Amino acid sequence: MTTEESDLLYKKTLHGRLGFVVLLKFFQNEGHFPEHCREIPEAVLGYLANQIGVSGDNLSQYEFTGRTGKRDQTEILSFLGIRRANKNDKSEFAKALLTAMLPSDPTFNALQDYAIHWFRNRYIEPPGSARLERLIRSTTHTFETDLFNRIAKDLNPNTKKLLDGLLNVAEDNADGSSALSNPFSSVSWLKDDTGKVGLDRILQAVEKINYLRDLSIPGELLASLPAKWLQKYYRRASTESAWELRRHPDVICYALVAVFCWQRQMEITDNLIDLLIQVVHNVGKCVENKIDKKLLEDLKLVHGKTGLLFKLAEVAVEQPEGIIKDVLYPKVSLETLKNLVKEYKSSGKAYQEEVHQVVWRSYGNHYRRMIVPLLDTLEFRSNNSKHTPVLDAVNHLKSNREYRGQYFTDIDDIPVVGVVKFKRFDTVIEQDKDGDDRINRINYEIEVLQALRERLRSKEIWVVGACRYRNPDEDLPGDFSSNSDAYYEALNLPKNPEDLIEKLKTALEKALKHTNKEIPKNPWVKIIPTGKNRIRITPQEPQAEPENLAGLKAEIFNRWPATGLLDVLKEADLRVNFTQLFQSSRQRETLDQNTIQKRLLLSLFALGTNAGLKRIAASGDEASYKELLHIRHSFLEKNTLREAIAQVANATLAVRLPQIWGEGTTSCASDSTKIGAWDQNLMTEWHVRYGGRGVMIYWHVEAQSVCIYSQLKRCSSSEVASMIEGVLRHKADIDIQKSYTDTHGQSEVGFAFCHLLGFNLMPRLKGVASQKSTCRKKAAVLVTPILIPY
Structure with a gap:
């Protein structure tokens, strides 16, 4: 306390002094007065009581809302130069709330914090908690009413x-x-x-x-x-x-x-x-899988084909007039020659032609009936003139949807270059008996759809009226064109691309020189002078288990031998209060907060453990299935759930003892887990490595095993994008500088984006011996493998 503050305690009783000091310090730190002594932490109360030489028990005799408390509040406000809020102040606050906060739909706690800071910055005492709550809810209702009126008024x-x-x-x-x-x-x-x-x-x-x-x-x-x-x-x-x-x-x-x-x-x-x-993916992939399965059943690899060819050539030269079965079969059996034919048809051009023929029949007889209504319904656009040929080709397919001929003869107006891959020209453009070029209709349609699929996945072509596939320019901040300098400065990147490329070249050259200098000194890495894989890494021995780990496990089991997950979830909420983040989607909710809290925990437990709402409702009389379903529909939402997870993760990071867990970490590791899912889910796919149909959950875990982010993805989608998204969108209180992942979570493009976004990608490369570090003339690719064993 300052000297001026100590002078205010003159002529006050012992319990009056402590109550006055508590009111003063609480207001200076929180921006409002407490309404009960329970709001004061015991440590703070003991510290203040010790400063003024009184006992902390004296506070129980102080009436915060009585005449003494109100008189002390008036004296404190006068001392701090703060006035009471009047009607105009509340009106100005409501206007600020409408424009600054409510459009982002914040939580009620965030609105309260904003209110306290708003009044504090203007040296105004905020209204009491009950009045402030009514003011915030009234302003929120006004905001919603205005939204409803604007929408309804614009409907014809x-x-x-x-x-x-x-x-x-x-x-x-x-x-x-x-x-x-x-x-x-x-x-x-x-x-x-x-x-x-x-x-x-x-x-x-x-x-x-x-x-x-x-x-x-x-x-x-x-x-x-x-x-x-x-x-x-x-x-x-x-x-x-x-x-x-x-x-x-x-x-x-x-x-x-x-x-x-x-x-x-x-x-x-x-x-x-x-x-x-x-569907476009299935046109080719399902056919390939069908043919591969058939070929694997029949295929028998023939070894020593060069020697067999020599034997056949030698016999043919010596006996050119001989009969095949009498001359060749004794040297090379008929069964061997059949296997040679099968092996040839299963590889190279013959295999591709067989696949193409089956695709042709499958598309013409089945998939085309699905494609035509999709193309008629969707409107495709692009911001890059480079992809105009693909859009023109799609429009050509739409205008000729009823055409049933095998060939397009008028090919001058049909876009081919920039649509059909060069190696597929021979299958698309054919010649008639007169030597004139013509386009095979089915083959052309398949190539157009493949080109459209590739550009839709990269958003080089977008769709009018879509959300995830919308115009990529809408993904930029609204003020990017006028405020681009600030965004480049935030990313610490130059606006001139040539400066960036030169900087990358210098960094890559330095990294390569360092790698070349240090590898010979690394006892775990050997460079083999010959062979295909010239990098050899010696595996390390696993680390020994910590001495106290077994004792720690035993002590935890002794203290909490049969603790259920629901008890853990409830205890976490009592400490962190993450259920306060969940808000009802309705305008008002008649349930009290305790009932909402209990039902929220039951619903989260039912969904998180996959037990289901019906089973949880049947296990006791806390809530019925309909009541839990109401909570599920009205309160649970993906973005809010992410905020709750981040709050629990942050609380876990905050209570760690540095002497046990070490200082804060700046790295995380990411990987995916396959989970089975029903076929009705649009994201369900067959996993080629794990087998079975399902989806993938991609996890981000910090160095001390706390999950900070998780997301749902397809089995076939890139893990690189998921890795970057988790690093950028997690809300944990850690600044990630390094992201560890496996081979599937890295690529050259992934390295480039990670470098531009300001963190290092540290992949555990499975085929490290086949990785290369390249420095091109006009661009540098930062793909320098970390040659240490994992």
Whole structure:
């Protein structure tokens, strides 16, 4: 305490002194006054009591909300130069809240913190906790009401009429019993997304998206509104039946359904693009797998083919007039010659031609029926003129969808260069009996679809009305063109690409010289002068188990011999209070916070352990299945769940003792795990290495085994992108400088992006002997393997 602050304690009683000091210091640190002594940590209370020479027990006699407390608060505010908040202050705060905070849909705790800082910076005492809560909730309600009015006002009468028709289809009764009379053009029909990938599912999705487009939802208006609020309303409308939506006032009802239809249209568009990419992939891959299986059953490798050829040539020269079965078969048997023919057909050009023929038949008879409606529904665009030929080729396929001829004879207007790969020209462009060029229609369509698939996956071509496959320019910050210097400075990168390339060349040259100098001194690495794999790494012995590890395990088991996962989850929430992050997607919630907390923990436990809500509900009388389902639909959301995981991870990092766990780490490791999934999931794929159908969970774990990020991915998708995403998007309180991964999580492009983003990629290369470090004339590729054993 300062001298001026100590002078304020004159003529105060012992318990009055302690209460005054607690009020003063609490306000200076927190920006508001406490309402009860329970808000004061015991350590802080003991420290303040010791400073003024009184006992901490005296605080129990002090009334924080009594006359003495209010008089002391007035004296403290006068001493600090802070005035009480008036009506104008609250109005200005509400305006600031509407413009600065609410568009990002923050948590209620974040809004409270913002309020306290807002009033503190203006030397104004914030309202009490109850009044502040009412002010924040009132302002939030005003913000939502304005959003609903803006959306509903922009809907034309015809759109409202169609939305009424969408909601008036009988779906269910108030008691939840089914009363569905017509499954089409209803909310449940739009929500449904089940079934395997096939023609019926594609046609159903096309029908849905055409129906949603006919609604004429004002997309420009919705795109300008806060994205988080729209996601919240989409979740809310997705979990409510038509009967529940009709119960809302007209403004809220129209706004919710409009947001749902607009978001659902983008979601179905993304699904259609996924289906297109998957179907085009299946056109070639399924055929290759079928032929490979057949060839593996019949194939018998023939060894010593050079010697066999010499024997055949020698006999043919000596007896040119002889009969084959009498001259050649004694030297080389008929069975051996048959195996030679099979081996030839299973490799090289013969194999490719057989694959192409089967693809041709499969596409023409089956897959083309799926492709045509997809191309008619999706509108493709590109920001790069280099990909214009592919767009022209797609438009050509659309305009000739009804053509059934085998060849296109008028080839001058058909784009080929930039669409068909050079090695496939012979299969696409053929010659007729007169020597004139013509295009094989089916072969050309297959090549166009393959080119379209490659460019869709890299977003070189994007789709109008999509979300994940939208215009890549929309992924940039809105002010990037006007504020690009600040963004380049934040990344610590030069705007001139030549400067960057020169810097990379210098760094690579230095790294290569260092590697060349140090490798001969490394006892674990040997360079073999001959052979294909010239780098040999000696495996290290595994580290010995720490001496105290067994004792630590035994002590933990003695203290908590039968602790359940649900108890651990509950204890973590009592310490961290992560359930406060989950907010209802509805405008108001009648359940009290304790009930919400209990049901949230039960729902998280049911989903996290895969036990299911029904089984958890049946295990006791804490909550019914319907009650847990309400929590699941109204509160649980992916982004909020990520924030809760990050909060638990940060709390774990904060309580670590450095003398045991060491100082904070700046590295993490990442890898994936295969998990089985139903075929109805669009992301389900067959895993070529592990076998079986499923999806992959990609984990990021810091050096002391705390998972800081996880994500869902396809079995065939690149792990490089997942590795980079986890490093960038995790919210743990660690600054990752090194990312360790396996061979699948690295590539030349991955090294380049990691370098530009400011962290080092440290892969455990499986085939380290075949890796190369290259320095090109105009660009440098930072692929210097770390030659140490793992």
